[in-house]
Amino acid sequence: MTLANKRSTSLEDVSKKALRIHILDPDEWESKYVSKIEDASLHPEYGALILSTLQIAVIDKFSPAPSLGDVIRYVADLRLQLGEHAGMLNPLLAEKAIRSLLGDDALKEVPPFGENPEDMLSTALLLLASLVAEAGLDESGVDELINEATDNAEKINWSSLPIGQRTGSPPLQGGSDTAAGAASILNANPGPSRGVGGSWKGS
């Protein structure tokens, strides 16, 4: 194994652990992993893993017949669950992230959809926390999801998504208005169970 390969494997392991903890124990993630994720070399890797994991989760949720209406309703229901914290989720960004990962050809914009890349990742994490809570995944289920996402992430050129760019402010940290804070709320309050909709339907 080359030095580069070893480093890549190490980054992958930290990313997987960080995401696993983020999903299963958001409080621990806040205390142990925020500083690691701030490592510029890890950030792109972590971002790619988040989006790859979210893609599996949204396909599971919305297949086989996703519709824009289903996506809109899902995001709105999530905001309703968040209650007074609803403002932490940008609904248009959340809808576009889901539509993009589901391959909605009508969506002409590309990630991060004119928003800050950090907001894109925060949104993705919040959606992921919601979907995992809704699916009722246990630890082994989360591990299985992340392992599958890791395999997928290696096959996809996520570098086309400007998710790894640092923009100055530290990502995903601070107070209650964070993705981790939202994950706590969602884990304590499992999401709605909804039907799924086709290959993209009209609305």
Added chain:
Amino acid sequence: MKITDLQAATLRAQLAGQGEEHQRLLSQLTTPEDREGYSLLLAVGFFEAVNRRFQAKRDAVDNDAIIDFVANLRARTREVAERLDPVVAEKMILHALGKGDLVGIDENTKLSGQILILSGLIADSAPTEAELDAFMSKVKGMAQGG
């Protein structure tokens, strides 16, 4: 401001879902005064319909009901979903209820939002012809300062 029968008929056609008739009448609103009066009527109609639907109780606004309404409205058609930003729509409704402000939202966006939201509110209430006439009569009077 004097609201003309043409302005009122134009908005009524819009709210009754009579697309072709609405477009025909709208094309007759040619002067700046015509457009100004129509915009005023629309704004008053929007205010009235929002307050009928989301009337605050003890000064408390039901934010969940607003999120829910906007999501359902946008979920109806792809066109509405693309044209109506949910955060903007919610701010417009809250503003009509006396909450918050519309800083940073341009006039065209407001106008488009008023049309889409008002149409959705009226469609949800499924008024009879007489009820729609009564609604139009009320907002016309309000727009004229009555």
